[in-house]
Amino acid sequence: MAMALRAASRVLLRAGSRLGRREAVDGARRFANKRVLVETEGAAGATRIAVMKFRNPPVNSLSLDFLTEFVISLEKLENDKSIRGVILTSDSLKRGNQTKVAATEKTEEKRATRDHGGRLQERPGIFSAGLDLLEMYGRNPAHYAEYWKAVQELWLRLYLSSLTLMSAINGASPAGGCLLAITCDYRIMADNPKYTIGLNESLLGIVAPFWLKDNYVNTIGHRAAERALQLGTLFPPAEALKVGVVDEVVPEDQVHSKTLSVMAKWLAIPDHSRQLTKTMMRKATADNLIKQREADIQNFASFISRDSIQKSLHMYLEKLKHKKG
Numbered sequence: 238m239a240m241a242l243r244a245a246s247r248v249l250l251r252a253g254s255r256l257g258r259r260e261a262v263d264g265a266r267r268f269a270n271k272r273v274l275v276e277t278e279g280a281a282g283a284t285r286i287a288v289m290k291f292r293n294p295p296v297n298s299l300s301l302d303f304l305t306e307f308v309i310s311l312e313k314l315e316n317d318k319s320i321r322g323v324i325l326t327s328d329s330l331k332r333g334n335q336t337k338v339a340a341t342e343k344t345e346e347k348r349a350t351r352d353h354g355g356r357l358q359e360r361p362g363i364f365s366a367g368l369d370l371l372e373m374y375g376r377n378p379a380h381y382a383e384y385w386k387a388v389q390e391l392w393l394r395l396y397l398s399s400l401t402l403m404s405a406i407n408g409a410s411p412a413g414g415c416l417l418a419i420t421c422d423y424r425i426m427a428d429n430p431k432y433t434i435g436l437n438e439s440l441l442g443i444v445a446p447f448w449l450k451d452n453y454v455n456t457i458g459h460r461a462a463e464r465a466l467q468l469g470t471l472f473p474p475a476e477a478l479k480v481g482v483v484d485e486v487v488p489e490d491q492v493h494s495k496t497l498s499v500m501a502k503w504l505a506i507p508d509h510s511r512q513l514t515k516t517m518m519r520k521a522t523a524d525n526l527i528k529q530r531e532a533d534i535q536n537f538a539s540f541i542s543r544d545s546i547q548k549s550l551h552m553y554l555e556k557l558k559h560k561k562g
């Protein structure tokens with residue numbers, strides 16, 4: 238066990254020192270679709286880990302396209318027998334040399350920063366802004382149903398993943414952003430009081446679905462979840478740690494290296510026993526959704542189509558648009 242831990246540590250620490258590089262070196266590989274970049278590390282034949290970086294500007298919201306690309310990337314990793322651990326993080330802190338786009342530019346451009354090549358980039362300091370509000374507002378019931386099916390799919394895939402999943406939370410993580418994090422086996426958050434995490438649905442006039450509520454209860458306990466869900470609490474890092482939404486808070490520049498070293502410890506555990514244990518802990522919660530997926534989709538589509546809910550979402554979107562930076 239100690240030897241396995243040391244070997245895994247060596248692979249991961251080597252990986253850590255290289256993860257920032259763009260080029261493929263010494264077993265490092267990468268694949269990308271438009272919104273998710275995946276970098277894998279480790280020599281051929283050895284245990285490798287992957288880092289999945291979200292890059293869906295401006296705020297990594299979970300749009301239908303992003304959800305689809307996320308699931309495809311995850312499936313590729315699940316099918317690659319050499320990969321045992323995956324880190325979810327935002328690509329947003331990795332970029333230097335950014336310039337803010339002038340506020341007078343068109344809305345789409347105003348949302349983001351540009352790099353020196355003139356490409357639109359996401360804002361730094363955001364892990365994920367959660368579900369894409371524009372997928373839930375002003376559309377038709379068929380679209381809501383399609384969208385919700387994709388949300389369910391992502392949650393089920395993450396929650397039941399046989400991989401060791403960790404989130405390196407390098408920015409704000411409200412609602413669906415928190416969903417991504419709490420499906421993981423371990424969460425490490427950057428110690429920046431500007432970043433918050435939690436399920437804030439009630440503040441938007443909507444309600445977290447029962448399976449996300451169950452995931453939250455499993456993570457922080459019934460009483461804490463009951464209070465946080467009703468109040469829509471977004472926890473800054475120290476409070477998130479105290480309540481158990483995250484497992485560790487570390488200085489911002491150490492989030493990646495710390496996640497890699499914790500991953501090394503987890504990968505020293507035999508996969509079959511860890512996976513069976515994970516399934517034992519999570520299966521009942523996931524099965525609750527699996528046995529009523531279609532009803533949950535219909536429920537969402539009719540709930541979100543209500544005039545009162547659309548009105549709440551409209552008000553929330555207006556508030557976001559007009560908030561002062």
Ligand SMILES: CCCCCCCC/C=C\CC(=O)SCCNC(=O)CCNC(=O)[C@H](O)C(C)(C)COP(=O)(O)OP(=O)(O)OC[C@H]1O[C@@H](n2cnc3c(N)ncnc32)[C@H](O)[C@@H]1OP(=O)(O)O
Pocket residue numbers: 295296298344345347348360363365366367368369370371409411412413414437438441443444445446536537540554557558562
């Ligand atoms: C019966 C079953 C019922 C089930 C009901 C539904 C269950 C839902 C489960 C989960 C729900 C969700 O995930 S809802 C989404 C919740 N997310 C939020 O509340 C986050 C909102 N955003 C913010 O707080 C901030 O944007 C930020 C902290 C993430 C970033 O702040 P910053 O100042 O850097 O950026 P801006 O606020 O100016 O935003 C830039 C730009 O992005 C747009 N934006 C932000 N968040 C979203 C989003 N989630 N979806 C779509 N668009 C988003 C924002 O409006 C700005 O746009 P403009 O530049 O055009 O103004």
